[in-house]
Amino acid sequence: MTSAPVAATASRTRTRRGPGFLGRLPIHLVIVFLMLVWLIPTIGLLVNSLRPPDEVTKSGWWTVLFNPSQLTLDNYKFVLAQDSITSGFINSLFISIPATIIPIMVAAFAAYAFAWMSFPGRDVLFILVVGLLVVPLQSTFIPILQLYGPKGFNIAGSFLAVWLAHTGYGLPFAIFLLRNFMGDLPREVFESAAIDGASPVTAFFRLALPMTVPAIAALAIFQFLFVWNDLLVALIYLGAQNPDNAPLTIVVSNLVSSLGGGWQYLAAAAFVTMAVPLIVFLGLQRYFVRGIVGGSVKG
Amino acid sequence: MDPRLGTAIVVVVGVPAVLIGYIWLTEQLLRAFGQRIRPKLRPWLWLAPALAFLGVFLVYPTLGTIVRSFENKAGTSFIGLDNYAWFFTNDASLIALRNSLIWLVALTAFTVGVGLLIALLVDRVRYETVAKSVIFVPLAISMVAASVIWSFMYFYVTPPEPQVGTLNAILEVFGIEPVAWLQVTDYAFNTILLVVVMAWMWTGFAMVILSAALKGINPELLEAARVDGASERQVFRGITLPLLAPTIAVVTTTMIITALKAFDIVYVMTSGNFDTQVVAFQMIKQLYDFGQPGRASAIAVILLLAIIPVMAINIRRFRAQEAIR
Numbered sequence: 001m002t003s004a005p006v007a008a009t010a011s012r013t014r015t016r017r018g019p020g021f022l023g024r025l026p027i028h029l030v031i032v033f034l035m036l037v038w039l040i041p042t043i044g045l046l047v048n049s050l051r052p053p054d055e056v057t058k059s060g061w062w063t064v065l066f067n068p069s070q071l072t073l074d075n076y077k078f079v080l081a082q083d084s085i086t087s088g089f090i091n092s093l094f095i096s097i098p099a100t101i102i103p104i105m106v107a108a109f110a111a112y113a114f115a116w117m118s119f120p121g122r123d124v125l126f127i128l129v130v131g132l133l134v135v136p137l138q139s140t141f142i143p144i145l146q147l148y149g150p151k152g153f154n155i156a157g158s159f160l161a162v163w164l165a166h167t168g169y170g171l172p173f174a175i176f177l178l179r180n181f182m183g184d185l186p187r188e189v190f191e192s193a194a195i196d197g198a199s200p201v202t203a204f205f206r207l208a209l210p211m212t213v214p215a216i217a218a219l220a221i222f223q224f225l226f227v228w229n230d231l232l233v234a235l236i237y238l239g240a241q242n243p244d245n246a247p248l249t250i251v252v253s254n255l256v257s258s259l260g261g262g263w264q265y266l267a268a269a270a271f272v273t274m275a276v277p278l279i280v281f282l283g284l285q286r287y288f289v290r291g292i293v294g295g296s297v298k299g
Numbered sequence: 300m301d302p303r304l305g306t307a308i309v310v311v312v313g314v315p316a317v318l319i320g321y322i323w324l325t326e327q328l329l330r331a332f333g334q335r336i337r338p339k340l341r342p343w344l345w346l347a348p349a350l351a352f353l354g355v356f357l358v359y360p361t362l363g364t365i366v367r368s369f370e371n372k373a374g375t376s377f378i379g380l381d382n383y384a385w386f387f388t389n390d391a392s393l394i395a396l397r398n399s400l401i402w403l404v405a406l407t408a409f410t411v412g413v414g415l416l417i418a419l420l421v422d423r424v425r426y427e428t429v430a431k432s433v434i435f436v437p438l439a440i441s442m443v444a445a446s447v448i449w450s451f452m453y454f455y456v457t458p459p460e461p462q463v464g465t466l467n468a469i470l471e472v473f474g475i476e477p478v479a480w481l482q483v484t485d486y487a488f489n490t491i492l493l494v495v496v497m498a499w500m501w502t503g504f505a506m507v508i509l510s511a512a513l514k515g516i517n518p519e520l521l522e523a524a525r526v527d528g529a530s531e532r533q534v535f536r537g538i539t540l541p542l543l544a545p546t547i548a549v550v551t552t553t554m555i556i557t558a559l560k561a562f563d564i565v566y567v568m569t570s571g572n573f574d575t576q577v578v579a580f581q582m583i584k585q586l587y588d589f590g591q592p593g594r595a596s597a598i599a600v601i602l603l604l605a606i607i608p609v610m611a612i613n614i615r616r617f618r619a620q621e622a623i624r
Contacts, residue, residue: 024423031420034413035433041499042436044465045448060463061451094303098310103352105318110349117342126617127610129349132357133556134606136582139599140360147355159303163310168356171349173553177508180549181515183617187624200341201326205319214511221507229441249441263447270444277439278432285428288514 049075049267056264075268079255085272087244088251092228092276094159095247099166099227100220106167107174108216112204114175115183116190126179133172140169141236148237157242165237166227174219181215182208217287225277248273318348361603368596382597392581392598398490399559399578405491406558409498411551414505415543418513419535431510435503442500446567449496453480453568482573490575496564501557505550512546513539548616552609559602578602 047061050071064071079085113119114126144165148156155161185208193203209216231249238245246254252269325344329337371378386392417434421427437445454464455477462468467477481489516539524534562579569575571584578598586595 027420027423031417031424031430034417035430038434038437038499038502040465041448041452042440044451045440045444048451057463059461060465060468062465062468094307098307098314101311102314102318105315106348106352109318109322109345113342113345117338117345119339119342122342123614123617125346127607127614128358129353130552130613131603131606131610132353132361133553134559134602135357135361135364136560136579136599136602138583138586139364139596140356143360143363144356159306164352165356168352171352172357175349176553177549179617180545181512183620184515184545184624199326201322204322214514215508218508218511222504225439229439231441231443253443266444267447270440270447273441274436274439278436281432281435281439282428285431288510 045267046271047071049264049271051264053264075264076272079252079265079268079272082251082255084246084251084254085248088246088248091245092247092249095162095166095234096224096227098159098163099170100224102163103167103170103174103223104216104219107171107178107219108209108212109204110171110175111178111182112200112208114179115185116208117200130172130176133176137169137232145236157238157245159238159245161237162234165233166223166230169233170223170226174223177219178212178215181212185211213287217284221277221281221284224280228277229273321348361599364596364599367592368600370593370596372591372593374592378593382594383601385594386581386597386601391576392578394574395576395578395581398487398574398576401487401490402494402497402558402561402577403555405494406497406501406561407551407554409494410501410505410554411547413498414502414550415509415547417502417506418510419539422510422513431503431506434506437500438503440500442563443567445496445500446564449499450568453492455479455481481569481575484574487574489569489573490577493564493568493575496568497558497561501554505554508550509543509546512543516542545616545620548613552613555609556606559605 044061047064048056050073051061051064052070052072052074055070110129114122145156146152148154148161189207189211190203193207198206229249230247231253234247234250238247238250248269252266252273255269256263256266322345325341329341329344332340367374368382369377369379371381417430421430424430440448451463452465454462455467456462456464458477462471462477464477464480466480470477480492483489483492520538520542521534524538529537560579562577562583565571565575565577565580566583571580576584579602582595582598582602585591585598
């Protein structure tokens with residue numbers, strides 16, 4: 001795995017950019033148009049989160065353009081002043097990080113087996129595994145709560161309960177996605193590794209995993225995001241039993257319902273909350289680089 | 300220091316270590332077996348952790364759901380297929396079925412189509428990360444916040460009060476009468492408006508995964524085709540698109556399932572009124588509002604059965620993938 005091929009591809013990608021700025025103007029226009037369409041609803045909420053609630057019901061958010069003096073940070077000050085916000089933030093991190101790492105690893109083993117090992121019943125088993133994606137989580141809560149309860153493993157209300165549940169719920173998609181990307185790798189790579197005497201374990205860690213890095217990065221973004229924004233699973237397995245462990249989503253929803261209405265705090269909280277998934281998204285962007293896979297195949 | 304920090308560190312470092320140790324150990328264990336048995340045993344050892352999690356958290360409850368779907372309201376006696384018969388014969392669920400079909404087609408087509416377009420376009424510009432972040436942001440916003448955002452977009456006030464909703468304010472500028480958007484049932488227009496909210500959120504999902512696949516294409520392949528004189532269009536049709544096809548299929552499948560399971564947007568924005576209910580919403584309503592776990596279970600089973608054809612197509616595709624790799 002040398003860096004030379006990667007560097008070579010990088011420079012080539014640059015030269016193929018083709019016609020100058022004007023020639024690619026349509027591309028820029030389409031992208032900027034789509035960005036605007038996607039941004040406008042968010043900007044609406046952002047502006048309204050910066051306005052007093054009674055103003056919001058009286059006039060549209062765009063009136064800020066003519067009357068910027070109505071802008072205020074009060075909603076944000078209120079949300080950030082809550083004691084429970086800090087602990088909720090830390091709890092959310094405690095929940096999300098293991099609940100992202102565990103399912104990805106477990107799924108990677110399974111995906112490798114589905115993609116590169118043959119065994120009877122493989123296709124049927126795969127259909128079943130991915131088919132579980134459609135199971136409504138609500139229909140699993142009662143049996144799992146019984147397992148978690150005092151008559152079962154007695155872990156309801158603990159982080160462990162949520163980590164395990166998110167792992168189970170996240171696996172079908174994780175296996176589906178990783179099996180697709182691992183299955184796409186060229187056969188010769190694994191055959192020559194086997195001829196060189198590499199065990200499947202070595203082939204998995206040295207070849208399959210590094211070559212699926214963009215897919216793993218994409219998966220990590222989404223698994224983290226879903227766990228971070230999850231209210232339902234946290235509410236069922238944590239919230240009722242142990243308020244100390246409540247993540248940000250529960251804290252925010254309590255804030256809103258205890259104040260009756262209070263959507264303006266919800267709007268402010270939404271922007272505070274989404275900062276972390278956005279950082280994860282940006283942090284993992286460097287794995288979305290053309291040439292990572294091609295480079296390691298050559299190495 | 301927070302004592303939980305210790306736990307977290309143990310988990311973040313310990314669990315991967317245990318899992319890697321497990322795989323390493325199975326390989327040592329397999330040495331005890333003969334050459335012929337090893338490849339037969341190995342896949343099951345690699346699958347074991349995943350199957351254990353899936354078994355406990357999804358399969359075991361689902362078996363209960365299947366049994367429950369044949370029982371009466373209180374769960375005291377078997378009533379055969381009555382719950383299923385009920386679902387397919389009442390007007391509300393027939394509208395829900397129609398709406399779910401609209402969700403399935405519209406949401407999937409839009410997110411995959413636009414997600415692919417964006418992934419391909421931003422691959423050619425320098426501000427790729429910025430553009431992708433903008434499209435990704437709606438997914439990072441929670442579902443409830445998204446509903447709040449779009450309630451502002453669709454908001455309607457009885458005139459002559461000033462319209463504070465974005466869409467109606469735009470109409471006002473052009474002198475058009477304001478519209479109570481979410482109450483327009485003609486051609487299921489309000490259902491389409493709810494799909495728009497979900498599509499706005501999930502296009503970023505399709506884009507990120509398709510973009511990951513795009514980056515996985517060996518650039519030398521594209522370069523070779525260009526050197527041989529292929530036009531950009533030919534390169535796209537002949538190389539990029541076929542190589543992206545498996546990932547497009549994965550994203551399409553996931554979006555179909557997401558569309559079938561969607562209920563929160565409906566729940567928050569219209570509560571299923573004005574003929575906007577969908578199948579998953581009917582399930583939640585039967586379960587929590589009407590105390591009908593039998594009927595709710597039957598709906599869950601119907602959803603499970605509905606995706607069997609989709610999965611069959613996936614398996615055929617995987618077989619084809621294995622034949623050529």
